[in-house]
Amino acid sequence: MNGQQDKKPYVIGLDLGGTNAVFGIVDQRGNILATTTIKTQDYGSAKAFVSASINALQPIIRQAGGIGQIHAMGIGAPNGNYYRGTIETAPNIKWAHETVVPLAQMFSEQLDNIPVAVTNDANAAAIGEMVYGVARNMKNFIVITLGTGVGSGIVINGQVVYGSDGFAGELGHVIIVRDETGRPCGCGRKGCLEAYCSATGVARTARELLAKTDRPSLLRELKPEDITSLDVSIAASKGDELAKEVYDFTGRLLGEGCADFATFCSPEAFIFFGGLVKAGDLIMNPIKQAYDNHVFPIYKGKAKFLVSGLDGAAAAILGASAIGWEI
């Protein structure tokens, strides 16, 4: 960490979501000194968004002792490109939709030219685990984020894999069901892991199971179209067998996917992050079992299966800030 050499004790982390832009000032141990939030979509242009961000940041930068105490800034954002410091055609952000926004440069210019780096949220999570979480001391691991989508951050030889174009690590879009029955995915193709293991995928699996059988389930108290992954989680935690089967199915696909991912980089660990992992063993056990049943024999019994070590609410900020320490 260069932060240790230049003695500047803080980084700024920005978790840029479709609704909120959350800023935090973070030290090297992952303590969050202060945070501030603005609405991502309240601005008509990237320039207006950056201006409002700088205004919001002033008080918390002062709290840290001024910009001279800030080593760098890290941004975790949808379609963030590390190589170019940009966010590119991010569908859920109106001022970054259908355009390329040089966000790193724009922030740096307003923040005394401190270095600013951008990457997507899953890569940010991977760096966060390496800097503050369960991947400390690991050089080869894969973070899989299970949220609205399924994302991934891959670390090999201690470096995040950005690939030739800065967009590597989209394991949510590996094809897990290759025949005609593959579910349509938001990317326009069929059978992607994301179509099954995202929050909406989990809810859809529940609806399909309810429709296919007459088995009793707490989920029958809800209108099928209203069922969310949270409802499935609540039902499963109450012992609902059908809800548990949803986790078995979801975990099996994730475990089979991980077995394929192992042939790529034989990671020391798979680290799961996001809402779905709150189900604990209900999801982790089927993942591990499917992995053991399907992995290429040479890798068997080697990889750990871990749950993120970053605190839920602060995880995205920590992930984003961690990119700052890598600069």
Place this chain on the structure above:
Amino acid sequence: MNGQQDKKPYVIGLDLGGTNAVFGIVDQRGNILATTTIKTQDYGSAKAFVSASINALQPIIRQAGGIGQIHAMGIGAPNGNYYRGTIETAPNIKWAHETVVPLAQMFSEQLDNIPVAVTNDANAAAIGEMVYGVARNMKNFIVITLGTGVGSGIVINGQVVYGSDGFAGELGHVIIVRDETGRPCGCGRKGCLEAYCSATGVARTARELLAKTDRPSLLRELKPEDITSLDVSIAASKGDELAKEVYDFTGRLLGEGCADFATFCSPEAFIFFGGLVKAGDLIMNPIKQAYDNHVFPIYKGKAKFLVSGLDGAAAAILGASAIGWEI
């Protein structure tokens, strides 16, 4: 290349196969000064094999001006482990079957303690492409070797991916047919890419197609059980439609596999190596077409599809020797 700094102009490459162990003295441009060969299996122990190797090497080392002119030695071997300098339980080599042979150390001790590195043949091919072949100046690419098996060497940020255990990069064992119809693979599982796209996989596809239809084919002149991938290649080159369909099928699976691999590391190129690629466009066109049809949109049109730039007969030696320049 350290070779340029220490002025020692040569490396020794060893391509260790199940039948022959071929040694070459190679310069930094990939010119092979001299070669020598011994039979891999004529020796009852690893020690006896290394002794015989050293005897065979003496004249060609003298030809290079003595051991003082040799920078290092690189070994490409089945189940070669780069981290440990070993070959481990290599099924086709009797003195390395069911044991771990510290081959790097054994050679180094007999060769004035020059550095010696070991890796598997597909990783050696990847380094060979980077040092002497079509991947010069590339930092992110995947070599896929299509031979008796299907192997892979993955390079990310200019480094071969060895993973946490030294055995990463087994893309031939990604599951490409996930349902019950998946072909049995030599690894004990079903549906691996290797079961379809290796030489034996291609021959099997031909036999299956012949059995399924009554269509005419030059391949019907052969006993089904005698058909090899070479026969398929010869028939296809004569315009045999059924043989071409074998390549279409094989290429389609490879292209769909590559589309999944792209989500991992978004490589600049996929480089194909081995007997099957001699079919040229017959195999490369279906690969590219399937890739374009299946790849995640963000990667579309970015990756090159290349055929190995290493000369066939010398390729394995060049690959092995290239590891020597990486030390």
